[in-house]
Amino acid sequence: MTDAPPPDTTQDKGARDYRGTVFLPKTSFPMRGDLPKKEPATLARWKAQDLRGQLRERSRGLEKFVLHDGPPYANGPLHIGHALNKILKDVINRAAQMSGRDADYVPGWDCHGLPIEWKVEEGYRAKKQDKDSVPILEFRRECRDYARHWLGIQSEEFQRLGVLGDWENRYATMDFTSEAVIAEEIGRFLMNGSLYRGLRPVMWSPVEKTALADAEVEYHDVTSPTLHAAFPVVKPSLPELEGARVVIWTTTPWTIPGNRAVAFGEEIDYALVHVDGIAEGSLLATGDDLLIALPLLPAFEKEAGLAAHSLKRVFKGAELTGTVLAHPLRGWAPAEGGYDFDVPLLPGDFVTADAGTGFVHIAPGHGEDDFALGRAFGLPVPETVNDDGTYSVQTPGFTGLHVFKAHDAVWAALEAMGTLAAKGSLRHSYPHSWRSKKPVIFRATPQWFIAMDDENRIRAKALDAIANTHFVPDQGRNRIGSMVAARPDWCISRQRAWGVPIAVFVDKRSGEPLRDPTVMERILAAFREEGADAWYQPGAAARFLGNERNPDDYEQVMDIVDVWFESGCTHAFALPDHGLPFPADLYLEGSDQHRGWFHSSLLEAIGTRDIAPFKAILTHGFVLDESGRKMSKSLGNVTAPQEVMKDYGADILRLWVMNSDFADDLRIGKTILGQQAELYRRLRNTLRWLLGNLDGFTEDERVPYAELPELERYILHRVSQIDARLRRAAEDYDWSGVMPEIHNFCASDLSAFLFDIRKDSLYCDRADDPRRRSARTVVDVLHRCLCTWLAPVLVFTTEEAWLARFGEGADSVHLQTFPAVPSEWRDDALAERWTRLRAVRGLVTGALEKARAAGTIGSSLQAAPELFLGSTGADLADLPWAELCITSGLTLLDTPPEGEGVETEGEAAVRFLPAAGAKCDRCWRVLPEVGRSAAHPTLCLRCEGAVA
Template sequence: MPESTDTKRDYRDTVFLPKTDFPMKAGLPQKEPGIAARWETEELYKELREARKGREKFIFHDGPPYANGDMHIGHALNHTLKDIVCRTQNLLGKDAPYVPGWDCHGLPIEWKVEEQYRKKKLDKNEVPAKEFRAECRAYAQHWVDVQREQLKRLGIMADWDNPYLTMQFDSEATIVAELMKFAEAGNLYRGSKPVMWSPVEETALAEAEVEYEDITSTQIDVAFEIVESPVPELVGAHAVIWTTTPWTIPVNQAVAYGPEVEYTCVSIEGKKYLFALPLSGEFAERADLPLEYKHRVWTGKGSDLAGTVARHPIYNLLKSRRPGLDPGQGSSSGTADEGSTTPDQVRGDGRNGEMEKALAFYANPRPFLPGDFVTTDSGTGLVHMSPDHGEDDFLLCREHGIEPVFAVMADGRYRDDWEWLGAGDVDAEGKERRRSVINKPFNAPEGPICSDLREAGALLSASEDYQHSYPHSWRSKAKVIFRCTPQWFVPMDKPILEHVDNRAEQRWESEGGAQEPLVTLRQLAMQAIADTRFVPEKGRNRIGSMVEGRPDWVLSRQRAWGVPITLFVKNGTGEYLQDRDVNARVIAAVREEGVDAWDDARKAEFLGSGYDPDEYEMVSDILDVWFDSGCTHAFVLESGRWPEMQWPADLYLEGSDQHRGWFQSSLLESCATRGRAPFNQILTHGFTMASDGRKMSKSLGNTIDPLKVMEQYGADIIRLWALSVDFTEDHRIGDEILKGVGDQYRKLRNTFRYLLGALDGFVGDMGDTGAIPELEVYVLALLADLDGKLRQAVDDYDFNTYTRLLVDFCNEDLSAFYFDIRKDSLYCDGPDSVRRNAYRTVLDILFHALVRYAAPVLVYTAEEVWGTRYPDGGSVHLLEWPNVPGVSADGAKWSTLRELREDVMEAIEPLRRDKVIRSGLEADVVVPASMVPDGFTDADLAELFITASVTRGDSEAVTVTRTSESKCGRCWRLLPSVAEDGDLCDRCEPVVAQLDAAQ
C-alpha cells in the first residue's frame, strides 16, 4: 500500500540554510556608541597611523569649523565628506592623516559672550580686557569639546586627542609670525577706505561675513542747485540725484555724471531740472511732475558738464537756522583737519567753533566729476558722491583731491560735532534727532533727513517702496553700511615676488619670446588658481572671478577677541616699525602667553634699547579672523607638532561659500609668503536644503538636527545620506528622504547578513577559475568592473557615484540576480558539490571586497560585519583595498541573458497574481530561440530563470504555463525525476543518503 503523503519525511534538517548571529534589525543608535568607545579605548587612529607609516602620503588639511554651537546638518555633511576622503585614501594604502581643527577667535564668540553680559546688565567695556578674553577662550573651548564628541559620534576618525585650535598659544604665535612676514616685506599699509561695517557689532566685516537679504528702502530724488557751469543755461538749474540711502546725503561732496550719457535740462513749473534723458520719464513719474519736452532748455553729453559746480541742498537751511555766522569759502575737501580725524577720535569733543566748520563744509562747492560707473539703468543718471560711504565714490573723489570726512561713528550715528544730525541737532521738543543711520525711521520719508530736505525745498520725491538686495551681518542679522575708516590692508597689486620665502617657485609668463615675472599678489593668486585642480571644475571660475576683481585685503578688526596686529607705529609719520629683533621678541612672548602678551605695559620690553617707547603707538586692532584661518596651513602642515603632516596639502575641502572665505584667505596668505597656494586640489560641496528645496530655518520649523537623527536612526544613516546625494550641488534632506535612505541601508545590511550566513563555517579556495561555472566567472568579472569604477570614483572624489555603485551592485547584481539564482545550490547541493563550493568561494571574495568598500561609508556597520565573522580579526578600518581577481567575461552575452530573464519574470507575474501558480518554480516557460545566447542549455536557463523548465520556440514572445511535474520534497523544484510530490529528485536523493550515512 503506498505511503501516505502525510507521513512522508520532513527534509528541512538536510537543507543547508544560512546561519549567522548578525541580526537583521540594526539597532544602530544602541550599538554605535559602544563601537565608538572601543575605537577610542584601542586608539584605532594611532594604530592606523602606525600601520601606514612610511607609505605614500595623502595630506588633507581640515578647514576649521567655528567653535560656536552644536553640530548642525551642514557640519555632518562636511565632516562625513572629509572622513570618507581620508578613509578611502587610507584604504588605498596611503598614509592619510586627519588632524581636525577649530576657528576660535572673532566676533561670533565675542558676540555670544557680550550677550551673556547684556543679560546680566553688564557692560563689556567695564571688564578688564584680559578677563573678557579669558571668557571668550573658555566659551570657545566649551564648544570645541562639545563638537568634538558629536563628531566622534558621527564616526569621524581623526586625531581627536591632538586637534589644532587657532587660540592655542603656538597657533597665535604662528599667526603673528605670518603677519610679520607681510610687515617685513612691506606688504602692509594703513589707509582709509570704505569697508563693510556693522554698526551693531562696531567692526569692519569681510565679504565672507556678510549675507544678502531683500529689503524695502526709501528712494528719494534730491535737487542740487547749480551755481557755476560752462553751460550758461544750467546756472541756477537743479541737478537731480537719486539715492536709496538718504543717510549718505549729509556727507555728499560731489556729483558724478556719465561722460557718454545724454542729459537734458527741462523747465518745469518755473524751475529747471537736469537729469539723464533716457531716465526722464521715470523721474517725472516719481516726482509727479508734468514733463513737457517743448520746455527743454538744454540737451548735451555728460562730457559737457565738466567744470559744473553745485551747492549742497542743506546749506541754506542750516545757515537760516544759525543767522550771523559767516562760514567763509571753505575748501572742496572739507575742514583742514578732518582728513586725519576719525569719528571715533572726535567723539565727545566740545562744539566751540564747530558750527563754522560745519557750515564751511556745506558751503564748499560740489564739483561735477566724470564717472565710468554711471549708467542709465535706474535713477536720474546723476550720482551723488559720498567718499565716506562708497567704493566708487571714494576712488573718484580721491582722484580729484576730495577726502572723506569721517562723519559717521562706529555705532552708526553722526559724530557729536557734526552740525546736521549730530549731537546738538534737536527737534522742537528738545529731543536729539541723531540716530543710527541704518535705523529705518531715520531714513523714512518723514524722518529727519527727508524732512529737512523738504524744508529746504530740495526733496522732489520720497517713497518707501524700493525693493532690492542689501548686505547684512550674518551674525547679528543687522544691516551693514559702507564706512570709511582707517584700516590695515594687504595690497593686491604691489610687486611682492622678491619678498616671498625661498621655497617659492619662480613662475614666468611667456609672450612673444619675452619673459616677465609674476610680481603682484593678484597675479600669483591667479596663477595658483590655474595650477589647482577643482572638483567640481566650476569652482575655478568662482574663486578666480573673486580674486581677479577683489579690492585690497582688509586685515583689521576693531574688537577684543583675536590675534592683535602686533605693529608699532611711529608717531607723526604713521610708518610701522620693521625690525626682526623686535618682531622676534613679540612672537616669543605670544608663544609663551598667548594674545594677552600684547600689552602696553610691555612696550619698552618689546622695543628694546634701540627705540624710545614714547615715540611709538602699539596698534590696538585685531586681525580679521579669516587671516587666522588663512594661516592654519603654517601651523598644522609645517610646525612639526604633527610630524605626519607636510606642506602643501593635497586637498582642501569645504562648502562652496569658502571660495570667498577660507580658500581665498589661505590662497592669498600663502601666495604672499610662499609664492604658491598651500593646496593642490580644492573640493567643494553645496548646501543642505529642506525636502521642499527651501533654505532651512528654525522659524519655518524645517531644520533637521543630526543629533536627533543619530538618536533615532544612527550615524551610519546620516553618512549614507550624505554620500548618496550629489553633494557638489545644493541638496535636500527630510523625514521621507531619510526613510528612503533607511531602506537603502536595510538592503545593504541584508546583503552582508546573507553573506555571513552563507559563509558560515566556510574554509576554502576557489582554485582554477577555468574550472568553475560560467555564472561565477561572470560575477567575478562584475566585481572586477566595480572595483575599477570605485577606484575611479575615489580619484574623482565622486562619492555619490561610489555609494550608488556599491548599493546597485549589492541590490541588482547580487541580491536580485546572483544570490537569487544560487540560493538553491547553496541550500540543496551536496557538501562536495563543485558548484556549491565555487559559489561560496565567490561569496568569500565578495565579502572581503564589499566589507572594505563599505567601510568608509558605513563605518559602524562594516565594523560590526567584520567582527561578526572575525571576532579576533582587529578593525576593518585597518584593512587595505581588496585584491580582486582580474577575471573577464562576455558582458554582452550576459546582458542579453539578464534581459531575457527579466522578460520571463514579467511573463510569470500575471499567473502568480491570479494564483495559477505560486512561484516561477511551477512554471514551464517557452522563450524565443533567437533571444538565447550561445552556450546555454535548457537546463541552464531553467536554473538561471528559477523555473520548472525552459524550452525554445519560434515565437517572439515568452509564454508561460503551469507545469505538470511533481515537487521534490527537499528542494521544492518540480522536475521529471520526481515520481510524486514529496519524493526526492535525482540531485537531492544522493545528498540525503550521504547525510544519513554520516549520521
C-alpha cells in the same frame, strides 16, 4: 529573491524530513541594526584598541594624503551642516586610507572673533555691566573659557558621528603656538611691504563697533527710504546748463552730508528738461531745468510728479566733463557754512542707466566705487560717521544723530533748501551682520590692509593658482576666481578684543609701521610662551621695543586681526605641527567658503609663500528641510544630528550624506530619513545574506577564476566596474552617484539576480559541487569588497559585518585596503552577452509572473516554459536557461512558439508551460525523475546524491 528552495514543511507525517540536509544560511549578524545602541560600544572598542594608532603605525612609509580641516567655530552644539561637512571629510579620508595612502586627519577649531565675544558680552548686558569697564585680560580669559567649553562638546559630537581623527592633538587658533604663528604670518606681510594702514570704506557694524569681512555679512530684504536730490550747476561745461540742476537718486539718504561729487556715464544720453507742470504734492518747481538720463525720464516723471515738461536738449555724458555743482545743502543755516563747497561732476565707468537718474552721488567715505573715484580725482574723504553709527563733528547740522534715523532730518534739510526733488521708499536686499542681524554701513575708517596689487602681485599669483587647482564641482573655479579678480585690498583689522592682535608698532612721527625683525622675534617668543595676552600686559611696549627705542615715540596697535586671516593661516601651524606636508591635497567646505576660508587661505599662502595651500577644492551645498526651506527654530523644521543619531544611528546620517548630490543643496527630514533607513536595511540584508551563505567557507573551497561559471564571472566583471568607480572617486573626490551605484549593484545584480539564481545551488548542491564552490567563491569576494567599499560610509555596520565573519579578535575592517581586483575580471564582451541575456530573462520572468498572478502556478519552479532566442540571441543557447530563470525546465525552440500566452521582445518569444513531474521535497523543483529513487522516492536525482 523569490522561489527560495528550503525544505517543504507541509509534507506528510510519514515522509522523511530533509531539513537537516540543506545548507541554510547561518550568521550571527542580525537583521536589525539597533545602531543607536551598538555604535557607542563600537566607538569604545576602537578607542580601547587604539584603532587610529594602529592605522598610523601600518601607514608608515606610505604616500601622505592631507585633507586640511577648515576649522568650525567653537560656539554651540553641532547642527546638521556640521554633520554633513565632517561626514564627507571622514568618508574621503577613509577612502584615501583604504586606497593605500597615509591619510591622517587633524581636526581643528576657530576660536577667536566676534561671535564668541558677542556671546560673552551678552552675559555682561544681562547683568547690566559695561563690558568696556572689564579689564581686557579678564575679558579675554572669559572668551577663552567659552570657546574651550564648546570645543570639547563639539569634539565629542563629531566623534559620535564616527569621524576618525587625531582628536587628542587637534589644532585651535587660540592655542599659544597657533597665536604665535598667526602673529608671525602678519609679520611676513609687514616685512614684505604688503601690510599698510589706510583710510577707506569698509563694511562696518554700528552695533558691534567693528569692521566686518564679506563672509561675516548676510543679506535681508528691508524697506529703505529714498530721495531724489537736485544739485545746482554753478560752473557749466556748456551754456545750456546755466541755471540747471542735476538730479541724483539714492537709497541711503544719510550719506548726502558726506557727498563730495556726482558721477555720470560718458556714453549715456542725458536729457535737459524744462518743468512745465507738476502733479499735486510734487516737490518740483515749475520753471526748473533738470538734467536726467533720457532712458530714465519716464520713471522719474512718475516718482517725482513731473506732470508736463519740454525737452530742451539731449547731451552725451562726455559733454558734461568739467561741470561743477553746488552741494544740495549749500547755505543751510544749521550747518554754518559746512556744505558751502563745490561738487565736481566726474565720469564713472560704474554708472548705468538701469535705475535712478543716471547720476550717482559720490560719498567717498561710504562706498567702494565712491572711494575709488574720489581717490582718482583727489577728493577729500571725510569721516562723517562715528563707530557707533552716529554722525561725527564733520557732519555739521546732524552731529550725534544715528544714520539709520537720519532720513527725516536729511529730507527736511533738503526741502528747506529747495533741493529735494522727491522722496519715497524701496524694498530691496541690504547687508546685515550675520551675528547681530543688524544692518551694516560702508564707513571710511583707518584700517590695516594687505595690498593685492603691489610688487608682491598677490592678486595675479592667486588667479594663476586658481587656474591650476582641481575643483569639485568645476564651477567653483569661476566663482572664487571672479571674487579674487574683483576684490579690493584685504582689510584685516578689527576693532575688538578677542583675537590675535596686529602686533605692530607705528612711528608717531612718520606714521610708518616699524619693520624690525628683532622686535618681531621678541613678540613671537612671548606669544609662544604666554599666548597673545602678552600684548596686553602692562609694559608690553617697552618689553618688545627693547632698550634701543623709546615707547613714547611709538603707537602700539591694539586692533585684532580678522578671524578669516587667522583661519587662512591654519596651514602654517596645523600641517607642520603634525608632520604633514604643504600644500594640502584637499580643502573641503561649503560653497560659501569661496568668499571665506578658501579665499583667505589662498591670499594668505600666496602672500607669504607664493603658492596655494591646496591642490584641490571640494564644495558642498547647504542643508534645507524636505520642502526646500532654510531651517529655523521658529518654523520648527530643524533636523538636529543629535536627534538623528538617537533615533536612527550615525550610519543612517552618513548614508544620507553620501546618497545625496552634495554639490547642490541637500534636503533632510523625517520622510527622507525614513527612506535612508529603508536603503540601509537593504544594504544590511545584502551583507547578512552573504554572511549567512559563507558559513564554514575555507580557502580549500576557492575556485580559480578560469573555472568559474559565466554567471560568477559576469558578477566579477560588475565588481571590477564598481571597484574602478570607487577608486576614481577616491582619487578625484567626485563621489556623486557612487553610493546609489553600489546600492543598485546590491539590489539589481545581487539580490534580484545572483542571489535568486544561486540560492538553489547554495542550499541544495553537495558541499563539494563545483557550482556551489564557485558561488561561495564569489560570495566571499562580494563580502570582502562590499565591507571595504562601504566601510568609509557605514563605519559601524561594516565593522560589525566584518567581525561577524572573522571573529572579535580579528583586525578591524578599517585596517584593510580595498581588495585588489585582477584585470582579467573586466570582461566587456561577457558583459554585453549577459546584458542581452538579462533582457531575455526579463521576458521569461514576466510571463511567469502573469501565470502566478492568474493562479496557474504558485512558484516559478512549477514552470517549464518554451523559449525562442532568435538570430540575435543564438549565441546564448549554450547557457543553463532553466537554472537562470529559476524554473524546473526550459525548452529552447528553433522557431517561435505558437498558441495562446506567447510573449515577445524583439526576436525573442516565450510561452508558459507547466513543469511535468513531481515536486522534490528538498529543492522544490518539479521533475519527472522524482520518485525513481528507491532510497529517497521524494527527491530528485541531484538531491538524492547530496543526501547520500
